[in-house]
Amino acid sequence: MIKRILDSLLFKVVIAIVLGLLIGLFLPEWINRGFETFKQLFSEFLGFAIPLIILGLIMPAIADLGKGAGKLLLTTAALAYGSTLFSGFSTFFVASNIFPTIIEPQNLNTLKENAVELIPYFSIGIPPVLDVMTALVLAFLIGLGLAPLGNSSLKRITIDFQKIIMMLIEKVIVPLLPLFILSIFSAIAYKGQVASVLGVFVKIIGVIFVLHILLMLVQYVIAGLFTKKNPIKALLNMMPAYFTALGTQSSAATIPVTLKQTEKNGVSAKIANFVIPLGATIHLAGSTMKIVACAIALMLMQGLDFNFGMFAGFIMMLGIAMVAAPGVPGGAIMAAIGILQTMLGFDAEAQALMIALYIAMDSFGTAANITGDGAIAMVVDKILKKS
DSSP states (O other): OHHHHHHSHHHHHHHHHHHHHHHHHHSOHHHHHHHHHHHHHHHHHHHHHHHHHHHHHHHHHHHHTTOSOTHHHHHHHHHHHHHHHHHHHHHHHHHHHHHHHHSOTTHHHHHHHHSOOOOOSOOOOOOOSSOHHHHHHHHHHHHHHHGGGOSOHHHHHHHHHHHHHHHIIIIIIHHHHHHHHHHHHHHHHHTTOHHHHHHHHHHHHHHHHHHHHHHHHHHHHHHHHHHTSOHHHHHHHTHHHHHHHHHHOOHHHHHHHHHHHHHHTTOOHHHHHHHHHHHHHHOOHHHHHHHHHHHHHHHHHTTOOOOHHHHHHHHHHHHHHTTTGGGSTTHHHHHHHHHHHHHHOOOHHHHHHHHHHHHHTHHHHHHHHHHHHHHHHHHHHHHHHHO
């Protein structure tokens, strides 16, 4: 148990934040400039890698959606995407009304004007092979084209490329993320921005925790009304899966428990065996909630303007872009970085803050994702029994 905690990405990120703050507050400029140099280099590398990550994760994921049982696949995918959109849009309306009352606009901009400048020792430009939007469109086109082709040679190439990208994320990017976040927070502390950033972090996490509980209640109330089952009892039946996901931080690792509890809610084994594994891949309502709420909060912190039209496109794209996310540690935020950059204008510092915030709440988002899978399975089971 202790080893699992020490090895978890969340623990490493928390330690990185604490160390970063201590380094920025108490250590001399030359050390902080060293971390600033790493931050700049890793930012360039991440910018280079993002289009490749989009291609490597989204192409094979969309191609795999061509497999399935016709109506069952379409029904499950439509409900999963609808749930993700509901989560994103409801979060937008709640966050855009609540966050302005607890987050001071232009707070970071004001602090940046008075901050001590921290200059890296050197920097290296690493231009990406493709821009992010080109990578997204290309991934969708190739993925959709491969879907009906079965086990084609091009699909095997995309799967091999996916394996390379997974190794890049798991062996390089994820291990270096804590050091990247440490460098971000050392710079924040050195520049005198600590109180503002940490205060906002606490407020955001509190609001999102309440929202994700309400999301699960709404999902099961809707499923209960549709299937004429007690929604509270159905939700309580899913609690073993919820707490398993909290502990493992993995939708895939929780599938056996989710299947067992879903069948306890009266869903047939055939439907559960199809919907739950598919839902673990394509249903990310909890993750979408976190990303949308954190994006609004960080835009308010930086005094950036946003509106419904901007976020409507972002949310709809997010629901598609994160299809392959559950297979990767912190995968949802990694898949979202590209569209945060292109559609919302997030720079490297804002992206790093997003990553830190997301990972701090990763367990809750994963638990909400898989618990919602049980509600979707109830509705799919009812629809197919009627047909």
